Amino acid sequence: MRLGHSVEVVRAAEGALMARLPEGTLMQRAVAGLAAVCTQVLDGVYGARVVVLAGSGDNGGDALFAGARLARRGAGVTAVLLTPDRAHAGGLAALRAAGGRVVGVEDGPAVIARAALVLDGITGIGGKGGLRARAVPLAEAAHRSRAAVVAVDLPSGVDADTGEVHGAAVRADVTVTFGTHKPAHLIDPAAEFAGVTHFVDIGLGPELAGPVLEALQHADVAALLPRPAGESDKYRRGVIGVVAGSRRYPGAAVLAVSGALRGAAGGVRYVGPVGDAVLARHPETMVSSGSPHQAGRVQAWAVGPGLGDGADARAAVAEVLASDVPVLVDADGLRLMDPETVRGRTAPTLLTPHAGEAAALLGWAREDVEARRLTAVRTLAERLRVTVLLKGSTTLIADPDPDVPVRANPTGVSWLATAGSGDVLSGITGSLLAGSLPTRDAASCGAYLHGLAARVARGPLSALDVADAVPEAWRSVYV
Numbered sequence: 001m002r003l004g005h006s007v008e009v010v011r012a013a014e015g016a017l018m019a020r021l022p023e024g025t026l027m028q029r030a031v032a033g034l035a036a037v038c039t040q041v042l043d044g045v046y047g048a049r050v051v052v053l054a055g056s057g058d059n060g061g062d063a064l065f066a067g068a069r070l071a072r073r074g075a076g077v078t079a080v081l082l083t084p085d086r087a088h089a090g091g092l093a094a095l096r097a098a099g100g101r102v103v104g105v106e107d108g109p110a111v112i113a114r115a116a117l118v119l120d121g122i123t124g125i126g127g128k129g130g131l132r133a134r135a136v137p138l139a140e141a142a143h144r145s146r147a148a149v150v151a152v153d154l155p156s157g158v159d160a161d162t163g164e165v166h167g168a169a170v171r172a173d174v175t176v177t178f179g180t181h182k183p184a185h186l187i188d189p190a191a192e193f194a195g196v197t198h199f200v201d202i203g204l205g206p207e208l209a210g211p212v213l214e215a216l217q218h219a220d221v222a223a224l225l226p227r228p229a230g231e232s233d234k235y236r237r238g239v240i241g242v243v244a245g246s247r248r249y250p251g252a253a254v255l256a257v258s259g260a261l262r263g264a265a266g267g268v269r270y271v272g273p274v275g276d277a278v279l280a281r282h283p284e285t286m287v288s289s290g291s292p293h294q295a296g297r298v299q300a301w302a303v304g305p306g307l308g309d310g311a312d313a314r315a316a317v318a319e320v321l322a323s324d325v326p327v328l329v330d331a332d333g334l335r336l337m338d339p340e341t342v343r344g345r346t347a348p349t350l351l352t353p354h355a356g357e358a359a360a361l362l363g364w365a366r367e368d369v370e371a372r373r374l375t376a377v378r379t380l381a382e383r384l385r386v387t388v389l390l391k392g393s394t395t396l397i398a399d400p401d402p403d404v405p406v407r408a409n410p411t412g413v414s415w416l417a418t419a420g421s422g423d424v425l426s427g428i429t430g431s432l433l434a435g436s437l438p439t440r441d442a443a444s445c446g447a448y449l450h451g452l453a454a455r456v457a458r459g460p461l462s463a464l465d466v467a468d469a470v471p472e473a474w475r476s477v478y479v
């Protein structure tokens with residue numbers, strides 16, 4: 001499991017550890033890891049042009065010390081000091097002693113244009129707001145140049161705790177972070193500014209209090225996914241009921257069922273007006289056209305994709321929400337549901353909105369949801385007292401209990417932004433709910449497998465390609 005900790009927790013852990021270690025130890029551990037990554041990034045250190053952008057804090061100190069190490073190995077290192085009178089004294093002395101030179105901010109863009117590597121040490125976890133005006137031309141020059149941009153701890157300008165970006169920020173190719181990940185490394189838009197993240201262990205682990213964020217890895221998902229045992233039968237594995245599709249949107253029913261068949265459930269019941277289309281593609285489905293309660297017993301419902309907004313659809317959503325089994329609500333179901341009913345349910349409820357649907361439920365603008373994903377998903381989960389999976393470039397899953405860490409899905413790829421892929425996700429995730437996974441785990445494993453399936457299928461995909469690739473994704477997490 002990859003964990004994300006808040007700045008407050010990182011500072012407390014750092015304080016506790018530093019109290020037991022000689023001064024400067026943690027910084028030198030961080031610097032050793034940082035310099036090693038710079039060496040990997042550079043195509044030969046000797047003679048390479050390196051520019052260090054150094055702010056006034058310890059983040060600048062890390063960058064200056066790493067620059068000194070590279071200078072000692074023959075790199076031509078130039079430091080651009082944002083605040084020359086307040087630069088990190090030890091780091092600056094080390095850089096000068098190693099033969100590095102120092103220029104002012106005005107000369108920054110010109111030296112950056114000729115660099116092979118730019119080390120961004122403007123701000124780390126101490127940064128507030130976007131980049132200040134003096135630093136903006138340096139970030140722009142780094143972005144324009146052909147240099148590899150390596151951010152120290154965080155790309156300067158992003159908000160460590162939320163992954164939000166207010167104003168300008170450095171766009172890094174690589175970010176080297178210390179001690180633990182911060183939410184900004186795992187949540188867009190900041191995660192996109194961070195590029196590829198390298199983690200350097202500086203011994204903080206045992207001192208860290210609880211994380212705010214978790215990102216599952218293969219081993220975590222393999223441990224959570226159910227495996228049919230010798231005595232399993234289709235009913236013991238769980239049956240998922242899918243309420244989706246309409247005469248206008250029959251494809252949504254087919255797609256949701258195709259996902260549901262690849263989840264954990266032993267059987268899929270489809271309830272709705274387009275059973276023929278579902279059977280034509282998936283003969284293993286049990287279809288019925290009446291109302292959900294006439295369909296037979298299920299262990300979970302997935303309701304919403306392609307329902308349209310007719311009276312029957314509204315009634316079906318209300319009926320499913322009145323049941324005592326877990327319910328996943330997606331797409332049109334999110335518009336048709338009564339939020340008070342949702343809030344009052346005692347069985348688990350999982351909502352799976354994209355940014356536009358979340359915006360409608362929150363009364364926010366869509367862009368605000370995309371810019372403030374963590375706050376948006378938490379607010380919605382807390383308001384409606386349900387689990388929420390917010391889809392998009394970073395899919396996030398929040399529990400109604402605000403003390404439970406939010407999960408960030410690490411497998412998503414932008415090829416998933418294809419019509420109907422959300423319907424497939426509803427099916428997979430609903431099927432995991434029917435297979436008795438706890439709601440947050442079903443949501444995070446569903447998103448994980450869905451993203452992995454898109455990676456397995458590679459390149460331009462249709463939603464059915466994603467569904468078809470789920471079994472291979474499922475197999476790959478076990479190895």
Ligand SMILES: NC(=O)C1=CN([C@@H]2O[C@H](COP(=O)(O)OP(=O)(O)OC[C@H]3O[C@@H](n4cnc5c(N)ncnc54)[C@H](OP(=O)(O)O)[C@@H]3O)[C@@H](O)[C@H]2O)[C@@H](O)CC1
Pocket residue numbers: 010011014026027030055056057058059060062122123124125126127128129130131132135152153154157178179202204
């Ligand atoms: N934690 C750990 O375990 C370890 C931490 N380590 C390292 O320490 C880093 C944290 O260092 P830190 O606390 O000194 O803060 P830091 O990020 O350098 O920035 C603060 C300075 O920036 C300024 N400033 C603020 N906002 C700004 C803006 N928008 N735009 C421009 N400038 C802005 C602000 O200046 P002021 O407001 O005073 O003008 C302030 O002086 C951490 O990220 C990691 O790299 C490792 O060495 C070892 C282990």
Ligand SMILES: Nc1ncnc2c1ncn2[C@@H]1O[C@H](COP(=O)(O)OP(=O)(O)O)[C@@H](O)[C@H]1O
Pocket residue numbers: 331354390391392393394395412413414415416417418419420421422423424425450
């Ligand atoms: N830029 C992106 N990167 C990764 N995944 C994305 C991106 N954009 C969309 N997705 C994923 O694609 C799926 C789209 O679902 P949704 O918005 O419901 O579309 P539809 O209604 O067409 O099925 C979601 O799983 C979402 O997380």
Ligand SMILES: [K+]
Pocket residue numbers: 059120121122123124151152153154155156
């Ligand atoms: K930085």
